[in-house]
Amino acid sequence: xxxxxxxxxxxxxxxxxxxxIECRSLDFQATTMFWYRQFPKQSLMLMATSNxxxxxxxxxxxxxxxxxxNHASLTLSTLTVTSAHPEDSSFYxxxxxxxxxxxxxxxxxxxxxxTVV
Amino acid sequence: xxxxxxxxxxxxxxxxxxxxxxCTSSSIFNTWLWYKQDPGEGPVLLIALYKAGELTSNGRLxxxxxxxxxDSFLNISASxxxxxxxxxxxxxxxxxxxxxxxxxxxxxxx
Numbered sequence: 001x002x003x004x005x006x007x008x009x010x011x012x013x014x015x016x017x018x019x020x021i022e023c024r025s026l027d028f029q030a031t032t033m034f035w036y037r038q039f040p041k042q043s044l045m046l047m048a049t050s051n052x053x054x055x056x057x058x059x060x061x062x063x064x065x066x067x068x069x070n071h072a073s074l075t076l077s078t079l080t081v082t083s084a085h086p087e088d089s090s091f092y093x094x095x096x097x098x099x100x101x102x103x104x105x106x107x108x109x110x111x112x113x114x115t116v117v
Numbered sequence: 118x119x120x121x122x123x124x125x126x127x128x129x130x131x132x133x134x135x136x137x138x139x140c141t142s143s144s145i146f147n148t149w150l151w152y153k154q155d156p157g158e159g160p161v162l163l164i165a166l167y168k169a170g171e172l173t174s175n176g177r178l179x180x181x182x183x184x185x186x187x188d189s190f191l192n193i194s195a196s197x198x199x200x201x202x203x204x205x206x207x208x209x210x211x212x213x214x215x216x217x218x219x220x221x222x223x224x225x226x227x
Contacts, residue, residue, distance in 0.1 A: 046217075105165050110159045
């Protein structure tokens, strides 16, 4: 099946620094990717929709200047958490839409644990 | 925001028992998807449903796309310890409009 890879799997950074998380679709082209945040034992919270070649669409309440999203190619989207604070610590997951499959199936990355100290 | 009501929120069952969970909505959807998430990992697609009334199996898992297009259920037969995890439903209305259920946490007691 389709594979979506995230990197890094986990990262620890100091408060005030920025950290970048990559999301790659390995065997299909993804014009649209999605970024989520998940707190322990809770559902996925959609942060933004990443569109290849254009600006991301952010959900209400998500700071676009803090969570920078770039979708530079059909297989790569990046999420940069700028000036990270401890409250940004979370599990971040991306997904990519495979337009070639019936129903535009979504496949998820493995997730990235961010800890801000 | 989420528009899918998933139930139950959590389940504790004995190994070997069957499991049933469902997602409902007041809106009509074109695709229903079921995912399983193991702790610390991303959700993995289990079953995808594309047509109202469609019944699809994947091993011990069976899911159906409700005839009204407003609901879907997932059944797991003869549960085993590795079935433990959080199960999410997701539904698509248009190309980019995907919504997620709140998840069902499944615990299987050996």
